[in-house]
Amino acid sequence: DGGITQSPKYLFRKEGQNVTLSCEQNLNHDAMYWYRQDPGQGLRLIYYSQIVNDFQKGDIAEGYSVSREKKESFPLTVTSAQKNPTAFYLCASSLLQGGPEAFFGQGTRLTVV
Amino acid sequence: DAKTTQPTSMDCAEGRAANLPCNHSTISGNEYVYWYRQIHSQGPQYIIHGLKNNETNEMASLIITEDRKSSTLILPHATLRDTAVYYCIVRVAGYAGGTSYGKLTFGQGTILTVHP
Numbered sequence: 001d002g003g004i005t006q007s008p009k010y011l012f013r014k015e016g017q018n019v020t021l022s023c024e025q026n027l028n029h030d031a032m033y034w035y036r037q038d039p040g041q042g043l044r045l046i047y048y049s050q051i052v053n054d055f056q057k058g059d060i061a062e063g064y065s066v067s068r069e070k071k072e073s074f075p076l077t078v079t080s081a082q083k084n085p086t087a088f089y090l091c092a093s094s095l096l097q098g099g100p101e102a103f104f105g106q107g108t109r110l111t112v113v
Numbered sequence: 114d115a116k117t118t119q120p121t122s123m124d125c126a127e128g129r130a131a132n133l134p135c136n137h138s139t140i141s142g143n144e145y146v147y148w149y150r151q152i153h154s155q156g157p158q159y160i161i162h163g164l165k166n167n168e169t170n171e172m173a174s175l176i177i178t179e180d181r182k183s184s185t186l187i188l189p190h191a192t193l194r195d196t197a198v199y200y201c202i203v204r205v206a207g208y209a210g211g212t213s214y215g216k217l218t219f220g221q222g223t224i225l226t227v228h229p
Contacts, residue, residue, distance in 0.1 A: 004156075033215045042200065042219030043157070058216075090156050094215035100147075102215030104156030 003027065006091050006105035013085075013112050021076045021108045023091035029103070030096045032074035036060060037088040037107075046089075049074055050096060078110065085112045117201045122224040125195075131188040133223050135201030138182045143205055146177060147217070148186045150197040157200065157219075160186065191227045198222040 004025045013019045025032065031050045035043040045058030049068040063082025068074050074093075078085045088109050094102040118136040125131040137146065148160040161168055161175045163184070168175045174187040188195055200222040 031215055035219075040221070042221050043217070044219070045216065048216055088154075092156070092215045100145075100162050101159030102157075102217065104158070106156050107154070109154075 004091055004093055004103055004105035006089075006108050008108060009106065011108055011110045013110070015112055016080045017112075018080055019078050019085075019110065021078070021089055021091075021110070023074045023076065023105060024072055025074075025091075025093040025103075026072060027093055027103060028071075029093035030071070031094045032068065033092040033094075033102070034058075034064070034066065034074070034076045035090045035092065037090060043090060046076065085110060117203055117220055119199075119201050119220060119223045121221070122226070125188075125191045125225060125227050127193060127227055127229050128190055131191040131195065131225055131227070133186040133188075133199050133201075133225060134183065135186070136183045137201070137203045140181050140203050141205075144203050145205070146175065146181075146184045147202040147204060148173070148175065149200045149202065149217075149219075150195075151200070151222070152194075152197045160199075191225075193227050193229065196225060196227045198224050 007022045033048040034046040036046055037043045044060050046064050047066040049055035052068055052071050055066050055068050065077045088107050090107045091105045092102045145162050145164050147162040149157040151157040161173050163175045177184045200219050202217050
């Protein structure tokens with residue numbers, strides 16, 4: 001079945017360590033996105049990519065990095081520079097034209113202790 | 114993108130219609146109204162979108178006022194599985210100015226609780 005796969009569902013890391021969250025899609029979508037969600041809040045855009053080897057910062061990019069080496073994959077690295085990394089992270093993908101919707105993965109809940 | 118205002122929470126009895134309002138008084142002529150919902154600890158799911166005409170699909174109906182300053186999402190026969198956070202989002206449709214469909218600005222949404 002086509003869709004977006006995020007792994008793992010739950011992730012625990014020690015403070016000061018970098019951690020990479022995986023996002024893979026087989027929908028043949030050009031665009032992919034990373035959002036962060038804190039308890040009781042809406043989603044906030046971290047980074048997005050509309051084409052391979054290119055990406056743009058969203059509203060809260062500080063402390064995060066991404067790469068887009070393949071159309072199907074858009075991994076997010078939470079670096080030690082991110083002051084409050086504990087959150088629910090959601091990946092999404094969409095067409096560039098002929099949408100109308102974005103498709104979201106099931107999320108990764110990251111806890112930094 | 115225009116800002117939206119939604120009630121924080123609403124309740125609905127199972128089997129009854131759920132009417133979720135959204136105010137978007139600063140909406141521009143080329144901006145669409147989108148609705149997504151997020152069931153607890155899952156990713157958001159697209160529901161419906163519209164420009165100025167009322168829209169209906171298998172999930173819901175969208176009623177947009179004539180002046181386009183507000184809209185209502187209607188779930189005609191709510192079930193317990195419709196309990197979720199519902200987000201009303203206003204954005205330019207399509208790949209306009211480099212912003213693709215997934216670049217969305219989420220507010221806090223409306224928590225809809227459907228009771229037995």
